[in-house]
Amino acid sequence: MDRDAYCRELEAYLCRKNDGHLIRVVGPAFDRVMSWALQGIPIKVAEAGIDRYFERYYRKGPRRRPVRLEFCEADILDTFDEWRRAVGVSIMTADPAGGPLVEEPAPSPARSRGSLSSRLESAVARLTVLRGSTQLAGLADEALDAAIRALEPLRHQAERARGEQRHALEIAASRAGHDLVRAIAARLPEADRIAIDREARAALEPFRPRMTGEAYQQATEAAIARLVRQRFGLPDLTF
Numbered sequence: 001m002d003r004d005a006y007c008r009e010l011e012a013y014l015c016r017k018n019d020g021h022l023i024r025v026v027g028p029a030f031d032r033v034m035s036w037a038l039q040g041i042p043i044k045v046a047e048a049g050i051d052r053y054f055e056r057y058y059r060k061g062p063r064r065r066p067v068r069l070e071f072c073e074a075d076i077l078d079t080f081d082e083w084r085r086a087v088g089v090s091i092m093t094a095d096p097a098g099g100p101l102v103e104e105p106a107p108s109p110a111r112s113r114g115s116l117s118s119r120l121e122s123a124v125a126r127l128t129v130l131r132g133s134t135q136l137a138g139l140a141d142e143a144l145d146a147a148i149r150a151l152e153p154l155r156h157q158a159e160r161a162r163g164e165q166r167h168a169l170e171i172a173a174s175r176a177g178h179d180l181v182r183a184i185a186a187r188l189p190e191a192d193r194i195a196i197d198r199e200a201r202a203a204l205e206p207f208r209p210r211m212t213g214e215a216y217q218q219a220t221e222a223a224i225a226r227l228v229r230q231r232f233g234l235p236d237l238t239f
Helices: 001-015 028-039 043-059 069-087 116-132 142-159 163-187 192-209 213-232
Strands: 091-094 101-104
Touching: 001 028, 001 043, 028 069, 043 069, 069 213, 091 213, 116 142, 116 163, 116 192, 142 163, 163 213, 192 213
Parallel strands: none
Antiparallel strands: 091 101
Protein backbone atom coordinates (compact mmCIF):
# COMPACT_ATOMS: atom_id res chain seq x y z
CA MET A 1 0.00 0.00 0.00
CA ASP A 2 1.48 3.39 -0.99
CA ARG A 3 1.49 6.24 1.51
CA ASP A 4 -1.47 8.15 0.07
CA ALA A 5 -3.54 4.97 0.05
CA TYR A 6 -2.43 4.27 3.63
CA CYS A 7 -3.69 7.70 4.69
CA ARG A 8 -6.98 7.40 2.83
CA GLU A 9 -7.58 3.93 4.30
CA LEU A 10 -7.17 5.21 7.85
CA GLU A 11 -9.28 8.27 7.02
CA ALA A 12 -12.09 6.00 5.79
CA TYR A 13 -11.76 3.72 8.82
CA LEU A 14 -12.01 6.68 11.20
CA CYS A 15 -15.05 7.91 9.25
CA ARG A 16 -16.80 4.60 9.91
CA LYS A 17 -15.87 4.74 13.60
CA ASN A 18 -17.27 8.30 13.69
CA ASP A 19 -20.61 7.05 12.36
CA GLY A 20 -20.01 8.48 8.90
CA HIS A 21 -18.63 11.85 9.95
CA LEU A 22 -15.65 12.50 7.66
CA ILE A 23 -12.68 14.48 8.94
CA ARG A 24 -10.11 14.98 6.21
CA VAL A 25 -6.53 14.09 7.10
CA VAL A 26 -4.58 17.08 5.81
CA GLY A 27 -1.72 19.32 6.88
CA PRO A 28 -0.02 18.33 10.16
CA ALA A 29 -2.40 15.38 10.59
CA PHE A 30 -1.34 14.03 7.18
CA ASP A 31 2.33 14.41 8.15
CA ARG A 32 1.62 12.51 11.34
CA VAL A 33 0.02 9.63 9.46
CA MET A 34 2.92 9.59 6.99
CA SER A 35 5.28 9.11 9.94
CA TRP A 36 3.29 6.02 10.92
CA ALA A 37 3.59 4.68 7.38
CA LEU A 38 7.35 5.36 7.37
CA GLN A 39 7.72 3.41 10.62
CA GLY A 40 6.01 0.48 8.92
CA ILE A 41 2.95 0.40 11.21
CA PRO A 42 0.65 -2.15 9.53
CA ILE A 43 -2.76 -0.76 8.62
CA LYS A 44 -4.55 -3.36 10.76
CA VAL A 45 -2.37 -2.49 13.75
CA ALA A 46 -3.17 1.20 13.29
CA GLU A 47 -6.88 0.35 13.10
CA ALA A 48 -6.58 -1.66 16.32
CA GLY A 49 -5.05 1.41 17.98
CA ILE A 50 -8.00 3.52 16.78
CA ASP A 51 -10.36 0.90 18.21
CA ARG A 52 -8.56 1.11 21.54
CA TYR A 53 -8.99 4.89 21.66
CA PHE A 54 -12.71 4.63 20.87
CA GLU A 55 -13.25 1.96 23.53
CA ARG A 56 -11.78 4.27 26.15
CA TYR A 57 -13.66 7.27 24.75
CA TYR A 58 -17.02 5.49 24.97
CA ARG A 59 -16.34 4.41 28.56
CA LYS A 60 -16.28 8.09 29.53
CA GLY A 61 -19.93 8.49 28.54
CA PRO A 62 -21.86 9.62 25.45
CA ARG A 63 -19.62 10.79 22.64
CA ARG A 64 -19.58 14.58 22.37
CA ARG A 65 -17.79 15.21 19.07
CA PRO A 66 -16.12 13.29 16.22
CA VAL A 67 -12.65 11.97 16.99
CA ARG A 68 -9.69 13.27 15.00
CA LEU A 69 -7.13 10.74 13.80
CA GLU A 70 -4.21 12.40 15.56
CA PHE A 71 -6.00 11.92 18.91
CA CYS A 72 -5.44 8.18 18.46
CA GLU A 73 -1.66 8.41 18.02
CA ALA A 74 -0.66 7.25 21.51
CA ASP A 75 -2.89 4.17 21.25
CA ILE A 76 -1.65 3.42 17.74
CA LEU A 77 1.99 3.60 18.84
CA ASP A 78 1.29 1.45 21.92
CA THR A 79 -0.46 -1.13 19.77
CA PHE A 80 2.45 -1.06 17.33
CA ASP A 81 4.95 -1.68 20.14
CA GLU A 82 2.86 -4.65 21.31
CA TRP A 83 2.78 -6.02 17.77
CA ARG A 84 6.53 -5.55 17.36
CA ARG A 85 7.16 -7.29 20.66
CA ALA A 86 4.91 -10.19 19.63
CA VAL A 87 6.53 -10.77 16.23
CA GLY A 88 10.05 -9.58 17.09
CA VAL A 89 10.79 -6.88 14.51
CA SER A 90 12.88 -3.72 14.72
CA ILE A 91 12.39 -0.31 13.10
CA MET A 92 14.74 2.34 11.75
CA THR A 93 14.66 5.70 13.52
CA ALA A 94 16.52 8.95 12.97
CA ASP A 95 19.58 9.58 15.12
CA PRO A 96 18.70 12.48 17.48
CA ALA A 97 22.09 14.01 16.69
CA GLY A 98 21.18 14.27 13.02
CA GLY A 99 23.19 11.25 11.89
CA PRO A 100 22.05 8.28 9.81
CA LEU A 101 19.08 6.09 10.58
CA VAL A 102 19.68 3.65 13.43
CA GLU A 103 17.96 0.36 14.16
CA GLU A 104 15.66 0.27 17.15
CA PRO A 105 15.08 -3.29 18.37
CA ALA A 106 11.70 -4.60 19.40
CA PRO A 107 10.71 -3.58 22.94
CA SER A 108 11.54 -5.99 25.73
CA PRO A 109 8.64 -8.18 26.84
CA ALA A 110 6.45 -6.31 29.29
CA ARG A 111 5.79 -7.84 32.66
CA SER A 112 2.37 -9.42 32.68
CA ARG A 113 -0.14 -7.95 35.05
CA GLY A 114 -1.24 -10.17 37.90
CA SER A 115 0.21 -13.46 39.04
CA LEU A 116 1.03 -16.37 36.79
CA SER A 117 -1.66 -18.37 38.56
CA SER A 118 -4.36 -15.79 37.83
CA ARG A 119 -3.26 -15.47 34.21
CA LEU A 120 -3.46 -19.22 33.70
CA GLU A 121 -6.80 -19.32 35.49
CA SER A 122 -8.15 -16.68 33.10
CA ALA A 123 -6.78 -18.65 30.14
CA VAL A 124 -8.47 -21.86 31.27
CA ALA A 125 -11.74 -20.00 31.83
CA ARG A 126 -11.57 -18.48 28.35
CA LEU A 127 -10.81 -21.81 26.70
CA THR A 128 -13.67 -23.45 28.61
CA VAL A 129 -16.08 -20.80 27.33
CA LEU A 130 -14.80 -21.30 23.78
CA ARG A 131 -15.20 -25.06 24.15
CA GLY A 132 -18.89 -24.62 24.91
CA SER A 133 -19.55 -21.92 22.32
CA THR A 134 -20.06 -21.97 18.57
CA GLN A 135 -17.23 -19.53 17.89
CA LEU A 136 -14.94 -22.28 16.66
CA ALA A 137 -17.87 -24.31 15.34
CA GLY A 138 -16.28 -27.61 16.40
CA LEU A 139 -13.14 -26.71 14.48
CA ALA A 140 -10.75 -27.80 17.22
CA ASP A 141 -12.62 -29.31 20.15
CA GLU A 142 -9.90 -31.88 20.77
CA ALA A 143 -7.20 -29.20 20.67
CA LEU A 144 -9.14 -27.06 23.16
CA ASP A 145 -9.55 -30.04 25.47
CA ALA A 146 -5.84 -30.81 25.23
CA ALA A 147 -4.93 -27.20 26.07
CA ILE A 148 -7.24 -27.14 29.08
CA ARG A 149 -5.82 -30.44 30.36
CA ALA A 150 -2.29 -29.10 29.93
CA LEU A 151 -2.97 -25.80 31.71
CA GLU A 152 -5.06 -27.02 34.65
CA PRO A 153 -2.18 -28.59 36.62
CA LEU A 154 0.10 -25.67 35.75
CA ARG A 155 -2.42 -23.25 37.23
CA HIS A 156 -2.33 -24.99 40.60
CA GLN A 157 1.46 -25.36 40.61
CA ALA A 158 1.88 -21.67 39.76
CA GLU A 159 0.34 -20.53 43.04
CA ARG A 160 3.62 -21.10 44.88
CA ALA A 161 6.12 -21.30 42.01
CA ARG A 162 9.15 -19.02 42.07
CA GLY A 163 12.36 -18.65 40.11
CA GLU A 164 13.30 -21.56 37.87
CA GLN A 165 10.11 -23.44 38.71
CA ARG A 166 7.98 -20.50 37.57
CA HIS A 167 10.04 -20.19 34.39
CA ALA A 168 9.49 -23.87 33.64
CA LEU A 169 5.75 -23.41 34.08
CA GLU A 170 5.78 -20.42 31.72
CA ILE A 171 7.57 -22.51 29.08
CA ALA A 172 5.01 -25.31 29.47
CA ALA A 173 2.10 -22.85 29.21
CA SER A 174 3.62 -21.21 26.13
CA ARG A 175 4.01 -24.63 24.53
CA ALA A 176 0.37 -25.46 25.22
CA GLY A 177 -0.71 -22.16 23.69
CA HIS A 178 1.51 -22.70 20.64
CA ASP A 179 0.15 -26.21 20.10
CA LEU A 180 -3.42 -24.92 20.31
CA VAL A 181 -2.88 -22.13 17.78
CA ARG A 182 -1.06 -24.47 15.42
CA ALA A 183 -3.84 -27.06 15.66
CA ILE A 184 -6.53 -24.48 14.91
CA ALA A 185 -4.55 -22.97 12.04
CA ALA A 186 -4.08 -26.41 10.50
CA ARG A 187 -7.84 -27.01 10.54
CA LEU A 188 -8.82 -23.73 8.90
CA PRO A 189 -10.23 -23.84 5.38
CA GLU A 190 -7.50 -23.34 2.80
CA ALA A 191 -8.84 -19.94 1.73
CA ASP A 192 -8.69 -18.70 5.34
CA ARG A 193 -5.15 -20.00 5.83
CA ILE A 194 -4.01 -18.26 2.66
CA ALA A 195 -5.69 -14.99 3.69
CA ILE A 196 -4.09 -15.03 7.16
CA ASP A 197 -0.67 -15.88 5.72
CA ARG A 198 -1.00 -13.06 3.18
CA GLU A 199 -1.99 -10.54 5.87
CA ALA A 200 0.91 -11.57 8.11
CA ARG A 201 3.46 -11.28 5.30
CA ALA A 202 2.06 -7.95 4.13
CA ALA A 203 2.44 -6.53 7.65
CA LEU A 204 6.07 -7.66 7.76
CA GLU A 205 7.00 -6.50 4.26
CA PRO A 206 8.48 -3.11 5.35
CA PHE A 207 10.86 -4.90 7.74
CA ARG A 208 11.86 -7.84 5.56
CA PRO A 209 14.94 -6.28 3.87
CA ARG A 210 16.68 -5.99 7.26
CA MET A 211 15.81 -9.50 8.46
CA THR A 212 17.66 -12.75 8.01
CA GLY A 213 15.74 -15.64 6.48
CA GLU A 214 15.43 -17.31 9.88
CA ALA A 215 14.26 -14.12 11.61
CA TYR A 216 11.69 -13.47 8.88
CA GLN A 217 10.32 -17.01 9.17
CA GLN A 218 10.02 -16.71 12.95
CA ALA A 219 8.34 -13.32 12.66
CA THR A 220 5.90 -14.68 10.06
CA GLU A 221 4.94 -17.58 12.30
CA ALA A 222 4.46 -15.22 15.24
CA ALA A 223 2.35 -12.83 13.15
CA ILE A 224 0.17 -15.69 11.90
CA ALA A 225 -0.28 -16.97 15.46
CA ARG A 226 -1.29 -13.50 16.63
CA LEU A 227 -3.89 -13.23 13.86
CA VAL A 228 -5.33 -16.65 14.70
CA ARG A 229 -5.57 -15.73 18.39
CA GLN A 230 -7.31 -12.46 17.55
CA ARG A 231 -9.73 -14.09 15.14
CA PHE A 232 -10.97 -16.67 17.63
CA GLY A 233 -10.43 -14.80 20.90
CA LEU A 234 -7.77 -17.19 22.16
CA PRO A 235 -5.76 -16.23 25.25
CA ASP A 236 -2.19 -15.10 24.70
CA LEU A 237 0.05 -17.62 26.44
CA THR A 238 3.38 -16.25 25.28
CA PHE A 239 5.80 -15.35 28.07
